[in-house]
Amino acid sequence: MAPTSQQGFILTRHWRDTRNGTEIEFWLATDDGPRKVRLTSQTSVAFAEAGLRPAIEAQLSGAPGIELRDLPLKTFDNEPVVGVYSSQYKQLTALERGLREHGIKLYEADIRPPERYLMERFITASVQVDGGAVNGAAITDCKLKPAPDYRPALRMVSLDIETSAFEDLYSIALEGCGQRQVYMLGRAPEGTAADPGFDLEYCATPRQLIEKLNAWFHTHDPDVIVGWSLVQFDLRVLQKNADKHKVPLLLGREGKTVDWRTHQARDGYVFASIAGRVAIDGIEALRSASWTFPSFSLENVSQTMLGEGKDIGDAYDKMAEIERRFREDKPALAHYNLKDCELVTRIFDKARLMDFIVERANVTGLQADQFGGSIAAFSHHYLPRMHREGYVAPSVGDVSGSSSPGGFVMDSKPGLYDSVVVLDYKSLYPSIIRTFLVDPVGLVVGQAERDPEAVVPGMRGAVFSRAKHCLPAITTQLWEGRDAAKRQKNEPLSQALKLLMNSFCGVLGSPDCRFFNPQLVSSVTLRGHEMMKLTRVLVEEEGYDVIYGDTDSIFIWLRKEYANDAALAIGQGLADKINAWWRKTLREQLGLESHLEIEFDTHFQRFFMPTIRGTDMGSKKRYAGLTVNGKGEEEVIYRGLEVARSDWTPLAQQFQRGLFLRIFKAEPYEEYVRDYARKTAAGEFDELLVYRKRLRQRLEDYQVNAPPQARAARLADEFNKSLRRPLRYQNGGWISYVMTTSGPEPLEALRSTIDYEHYLSKQLQPIADSILLPMHDSFANLTTAQGNLF
Incomplete structure (x- = not known):
């Protein structure tokens, strides 16, 4: 029986080799529930230079299941290729390894069957299913094609566990699919208990806890599992307990177990593949959507976003409770x-994270729970278009060389200014790709072109074909999609498209990318340098001063104070003149249509650019400014300063905010500095003295010149060991400590008196001097007259 056409969203993708060829399996979320799509007898393909065909055939020695075919494709070295087709993917990868030992290269052999199937059909995540044989929820050997407008209604469950300090399982909580359920180890309390407001079921053994969880997933069948450190803690600990008590953890559809993989480059980091279900960690999802927090602990994020949390003390107080x-x-x-x-x-609801994750999958072609993956997303879009232009992709490492400089950062002019306008190039690097036709295929074709009128000059000797290219069209499609998403107020889609477009330059500059080429990335970044320098000239010709510039933003001092509306009009006028100049210049000099667009961004009523500490030189990527936000309220914006950095103490951050506010409001600041220093030395701000820093490697790896956080962590774990507690810091993590007269000491083992001189000289003085020195004042000048604090 053939199904009617049906739309769905790809949740998971798997493949396996069988006697009849490679089989690809997709689990879909559809309006009619989950569906499993099986595509049997799939053929895998790689490519080799046609001139090496005899050598390849000699290595094959009549091996069954592999066939070579002539194809109308070329390598980036313009060598014709043959297709190497295999009925089994593992056979193809084994052949690739064997040929490599004989100096024969296979191109694109690393692309797995599901990804190959999807990308060559321009499918990302939402699909239309046509035809095929139906058996229950399974559809076999159907046809898939893109369904770009389909969005699923996903069934989501939030999962959390509680354990002992040694990861023995105590309870499992589930919220979602219309259920609020907790499974608890042990006996129910005696007597009549009050209704908890959710289903609470007691289990006699840890084994029963796992069995109840398995049954819950079978009955309620969610598409998505979410949590906090979901894979690295909850699912990992569930698997550990399931193994310990010899019961399978059956969280996948059709009762499948979890497939675990370890990250080769990140010690201890694991991936969990669950058939038919997507596992989304809230921390990774927020980061992928460009959310930032000083701490990504659930307590901090929930307090920040929701205004509530559930803290019951520090890690050990919480464990004791x-x-x-x-x-x-x-x-x-x-x-x-x-x-x-x-x-x-x-x-997840507040941040619209599931909307973003779905849109991101539809934009990138990556599985919904795959975070990162910029190179894979680029390849998903680029390879099928490149094939249709007649080329196969190079291999990683085919091109060597140093990469290009990053974004252009101008020398700044430190000081305090009235009326600073910021203009910002909209999607600078994508606009350069579109305008100057920067493209891997375009570079290959352009370098072989003999007619100078048929190419566009790049940087470092690159030239790009005017007629044959792929990336400008991909970028244009994403750009136009983002503009449409903005008009429709679809912020998750707009964000996903922006992140993908902006990743292209970095991908081309990564040696891990098969398209890495210094000429390519330089033709983007160095063009950006050129543009920023020209923009500075255009602004200064209008009689204004450029005091700073960073990658795609330029900071313009209007030379006198203006009201907000007047400054906005000047900024918009400058943007219009610059855009008109680009259109005219590129059309007349290069015959190109300009997609470069600079926009008015911000008017700072007061703006401060600090010096580099200990010098009179202006700093970079560090400033503060007073502006009026969209609500008509005054707001101070900080970039790169201590108040915006998590590795400075709250003492320093609060001090910096107060000092800037007084400077921007033209209020007296002298007594504020003296009083803040006095109260610090008197112990009135002790609750603000805590450093919170991250251990970025194993504790044992800190040997020579161990930083303060490592020394504090060693003291903490010595203290924990003496109390027979689990050691917290052996594998890294975050630690909170204060500086004492005996050095850094962790909060859980604080014994010595606080070193107030450290906080005055290392926290307050650097902040004060970076602001006051350009104003011909200093922290020492203000505080030494007040009783010689130092």
Whole structure:
């Protein structure tokens, strides 16, 4: 029986080799529930130079299942190629390894069957299913094609567990699919208990906890599992307990187990592949959507976004309270466990994270739970278009050389200014790609072109074909899609398209990308340098001063104070003149249509550019400014300063905010500095003295010149060991500590007196001097007259 045409969203993708060829499996979310699509007898393909055909055939020695075919394709060296077709993908990869040992290269052999199938059909995530044989929820050997407008209604569950300090399982909470469920280890309390407001079921053994979880997934069948550190903690610990108690963890559809992989470059980092379900970690999802927080702990993020949390103390106080509730008040532990699930669900809703994840998958072609992957997303879009232009992709490492400089950063002019206007190039690097036709195929064709009128000059000797290219069209399609998403107020789609477009330059500059070429990336970044320098000239010809510029933004001092509306009009007028200049110049000199567009961004009523510490030179990527936001309220914007950095203490951040506010408001600041220093030395700000820093490697790896956070971590774990607690910092992580007269000491093992001189000289003085020195004042000048604090 053949199904009617049906639309769906790809949740997971898998492949396996069988006797009849490679089989590809997609699980889809559809309006009629989950569907499994099986594509059997799929053929894998790679490419080789046609001149090497005899050598390849000699290596094959009549091996069954592999066939060579002539194709109308070329390498980037303009060598004709043959297609190497194999009925089994593992056979193809084995052949690639064997040929490599004989100096014979196969191109594109690393592209797995699901990705090859999707990209060559221009499918990203939403698909239309036509034809095929139906057996229950499975559809076999159907046809898939893009369904770009389809969006699924995904069934989501938030999962959280509570454990002992040694990861013994106490409880499992689930919130989603219309359910609020907690499974608790142990016996129910005696007597009539109050209704907890959710389903609470007690299990006699840890094995039963896992079995109940398996049954819940089978019954309620979610498409998406979300959580906080979901894979690295919750799912990993569930698997650990399942293995310990010899019960399978069956979280996949059709009762499949979790398929675990380790990250080769990140020690201890794991991936969980679950058939038919997507596992989304809230921390990674927020980061991929460009959210930033000083700490990504659930407590901090929920307090910041939702205005509430559930903190019950630091890590050890919390663990002690969890242990107490498990022993004495299991219903309270169940409430605590479920609260985590609820907070995660609300964060996903508030940030529209699932909308973003779905749009990102539809934009990039990556599986929904694959974060990062800029190179893979670029290849997904580029390879099929490149094939249709007659080329196969090079291999990673085919082109060597140093990459290009990054974005252009102008020397700044430090000081305090009235009326600074910021103009910003809209999507600078994508606009350069579109305008100057920067493209891997275009570079190959352009370098072989003999007619100078048929090429566009790039940088470092590059020339690009005017007629044959792929990336400008891809970028234009994404650009126009983003403009449409903005008009429709679809912020998740707009963000996903922006992130993909902006990743292209970085991808071309990465040696891990098969299209890496210094000429390519230089033709983007160095063109940006040229543009910023020309823009500065155009602005200064209008009688204004450029005091700073960074990659795609230029900061313009209007030379006197203007009201907000007047400054906006000047900024818009400058943008219009610059854009007109680009259109005219590129049309007349290069015969190109300009897609370069500079926009008015901000008017700072007061603006401060600090010096580099200890010098009179202006700093870069560090400034503060007073502006009026969209609500008509005054707001101070900080970039790169201590107040915006998590590795400075709250003492320093609060001090910097207060000092800037007084400077920008032209209010007296002298007494504020003196009073803040006095109160710090008197111990009135002790709660603000905590450093919170990250250990970026194993604790044992800090040997020579260990930083303060590593020394504090060693003291903490020595203290934990003495109390027979689990060691917290052996594998890195975040630690909070204060500086004492004995050096850095962690909060959980604080013994010595606080070193107030450290905070005055290392936290307050550098901040004060970076602001005051350009004004011919200093921290020492203000504080030494007040009782010789130092």
